[in-house]
Amino acid sequence: MIQTTVLVIGGGATGAGIARDLALRGVDVTLVDRDGLDSGTTDRSHGLLHSGARYAETDRPSAEESIAENRILKEIAGEAVRETGGLFVQLGDDDPAYFDRKREACEDIGIPTEVIDGDEAKARAPGLPDDVERAFTVPDAITYPARLVAMNAADAREHGASIYPHAPVEEMTVENGRITSVSVGGMVNDEISAEYVVNAAGPWAGKIGAMAGVDINMFLSRGAMTAVEYDELDVVLNRAREPSNADIVVPHESEVILGTTSVPIDDPDDYDRDPAEIDELRTKSAELLPPVEDAPERRTWWGVRPLYAPDDGAGDGRDVSRDFFRLDHADDGVENFVSAVGGKLTTYRQMAESTSDLVAERLGVDAESTTAEQELIGADDPELLDAFVDEFSAAGIADADTVATADRLSPADD
Template sequence: MTDDTEVLVVGGGATGTGIARDLTLRGVDVTLVERGGLASGTSGRSHGLLHSGARYAEADAVGARECIEENRILREIAGDCIRDSGGLFLQLPADDPDYFEAKRAACEEIGIPAETLSGDEARAEVPGLSEDVERAMKVPDGVVYPSRLLAANAADARDHGATILTDAPVEGVRVADGEVVGVDVGGSVDGTIAAEQVVNAAGAWAGELGAMAGVGLEMRPTKGVMVSVRYDGLGPALNRARDPADGDIIVPHDGEVVLGTTSIEVDDPDDYEESEWEVEAMVEACSEMLPAVRDADHVRTWWGVRPLYAPDENSREGARGISRGFFCIDHADDGVDNLTSIVGGKLTTYRQMAEATADRVCEKLGVEADCRTAKERLPGADDPERLDALVAEFGGAGPTDEDVVRR
């Protein structure tokens, strides 16, 4: 069997579903394939923080601006796919006060709202906060429910004519005369799909798809552990005001908080050790901000793998947490004219990544149409029950927001 489509998107994470939505809103015929359910990869296995950009402000102004811009857009279009929790960056005695000041000044320069609170003021806002907190900075962080976000993007793409295929792993890529002439897909498809343009949005697995097409795409995936524990009543997301390290983010859910995360390089995004010491070290570090989580009941533990682009990581000389940009790569330079890869980036900036990719693909197709995804609300945005029904239809909830979607 051979199916024909204008654009085949490989990968049903946030970026892939965002690309499918963007392209279909521009009138392009799209088919998306995902090897599992939509939330089965990196997007559904994150800590779910909606970044304000403050985390990156002093190190990467461009990345921080991307975050605050997309943070504001998602508040307009995503409804119950996100939660406006606010956020605090906390300075503890071991943390360099100059780092706090540099971050505050950078936020002001970039236009990220930031208000300094004393330790007592912070504890008044967040009961249970460590007595060691010396001061805090209030920023517009939030929470993303990725399962809902992905399902809503996929549903809007389908409503505008896209074909969304889950449980559809790519098993081979056929290249002839300098272009992809067919993509062999197993599972629910069990056939070959031909497309004018192919988009590699496979995230941490993008290098494997590139290899199938005979192009070099070097990824450097890193694993990170998250733990959801019983804790009721946390309002804002908590961040440690120091250079990014293990156990420096706490994300609030109803009756739970998500603790994150570690960063350890892995060779294979499908095969890596899930070490208990990572969990213990991360929980201990988070408890320095919110002591009660040290002994809180664990609800679920999961690891996710970041889709980091090796050339970008090499340029950072091992520095962790500096805002990772995204890269839209045209493989015409590698001898495959109709293959484009999108790698790197963050969940918060998925829509911007999708827009950049859709712009590139439309240029190749000769399609002249503007992006509409920043203005049009996602379907079901104001109806949590509809969103959760879409999640179930497209493959179920990922662990990040399993408690919210399945309650």
Template sequence: MTIQTDVLVVGGGATGAGTARDLALRGLDVTLVDRGGLSAGTSSRSHGLCHSGARYAESDPAGAEECIQEREVLGEIAGACVRDTGGLFVQLEGDDPDYFAAKRDACEEVGIPTRELEGDDARAEVPALSPNVERALSVPDAVIYPSRLVAANAADAREHGARIFTHAPVEEMHLEGDRIATATLGGRVDDTVEADFVVNAAGAWAGRVAAMADVDVEMQPNRGVMVSVRDDALEPATMPVLNRCREPTDGDIVVPHEDEVVLGTTSVDVDDPDEYETADWELERVREECGRMLPPVANAADVRTWWGVRPLYAPDEATRESRGISRGFFLLDHGADDVANMTSIVGGKLTTYRAMAEATADLVCERLGVDDPCVTADRRLPGADDPDRLDAFVAEFDAGGPSDADVVSTGDDIDRS
């Protein structure tokens, strides 16, 4: 029997689940579908850094301001989906002191709280820090457990009437005039959906979904490696996130969990987000560079390794250099492409998923004549204060992944490496 719905959301990562939640809370009938388990594409394969915005403060002030705002919102609504660790941007001997100063000043301009520490004071907070750390800038970074975050958003959407279908890939879209009339689902559902509006939140796969509606969305998938390690010399439970205070490059982030640290990452463009080669040099580079900040990780025991694919939007061929592509998000109204009832939400960061979802839901509601405002910034996620309940959501939606596999307990061993 055909599924009738106001909005079909394609893609069950953080942005798709957040959009489904936002729309359901505004009273719309929503159907969320993903070709696999929730968060399986990119969200659960990240390094899990909840950005304060400091990483982008001097290069993208607007994006940095968005990060600090959403970081504060997540601190209020996400509970055990987020761990408030704080963060340090560390300047090593030989690093450009002017860059440190520019970042500190830019953070002040944006409104990101900072505190400057001398090297010895930084080592007092993180004893394993390199003796070559000359000074550090304390910022309000945190750690996200993406599996929990995505599953909690989906659970709240479902509590407000949304249908959540996992392992249900969109196989075809049928156009009638300037509208998507139906979408055919395969997998476990094997049915047809008739929706008044379609949201393409498929991340690195957004181009493929858009192509089903004869729309071009130019994505540049970009892989990065993460290595989780453990060593007796580390104290992850009390560590802040560590960032190298220099222009973003390979191996400049260390994200602490409870008894492991995640080292990241690299940036390599790929042609296919499903089929891509990986390279040993990435593993070596990440360990070596992160080890300059935190020496014990250079030879620490390897717990697990995974690659993720960033959903970078690159409509201009001339700007397709991965480090130079904006990490901001883009909301594409396909009315301009003669498909009146479809939008794609692309780019962005895990930290800003809720703002991305709000912008998307605003556009959908405008098109469908719905006046209800967004409430997701003020409404706590279900299970936020109960890790066991959050982990039950993760298991139910098959949302587990390598990013937080050491923290999230689903009763199964998750291995999506």
């Protein structure tokens, strides 16, 4: 039996962030993940560090969280972030009233914008079509998920945490309203006894909750992405219209990532991957950036959004809030169990701080979070960060063109 103060289940950005936050407070933490860190939703994103503009007029809390965390990560995450800026682009068929509403909402929240004409937009983003009416700038950026997760895990370990990248949770024992032990396979192959258990399993949060007899109503949707060769874009492109498929183009080193679709699913381990979604990404993204329609493909993948929808959500999931939720399962009869659900990559650190605040309160730990001010380990050393990625089996597909590791995935996904 392994003894620890806090067991964190899930080694994506949020789980690694929680492990780091608690370790910095002096708490004994153990982090487990089943398939290597960064192997779930965090890796299977497009790597956008949101400015909040995408949600400004429809989901103000998410927008406010995003711009706050955008600024923090640019300060603490070093070589895991690339500052590119972003454009919201109005094409000839797009509603100008939507453009104005979004920009005004950004200004009201405090997301800085600048309106530019079509010629200036094409100068900043070569390849835009001739029917560009205007655009406005936002402080979007790029993050490399593998590095971000690995540096959080390494920082947690530096402060005493134990990290197990290949250790699937198999069973939980609940007695008298408390989780008394967690059976973990793989490299652990033992039971873990913890004073507190944190569920940061993303799309699998419902399955982990069920092991403790807790119902967590996740709303899961799959999203397709494809990376194609194109090295002339240095700014994130967003289509200034109501959210729909293929309305974002994210630049990486010598490629761009086209995203994304949204299709509800039931099981994060078993869902269809429809090639027609990739064709749609190509065709519709070409309306915003024509050269991508025939550009050579680098790789294609699907990710699962771990949205939380206690009221079952609606439609394809685009109307479900991207805000995060901290579920204290003492309200469900399991007093030493909390789940961090919802949110997105941009707000992982805030999710981790909020969850760690609750855990610290329950444990009687007075130390406050310092993760917003303290630079992550290895922030200015990309070679060290990529060594951490290898060590924690965090190499993934979203940033495969940038993160140099010995254990890189092949260009094709499934």
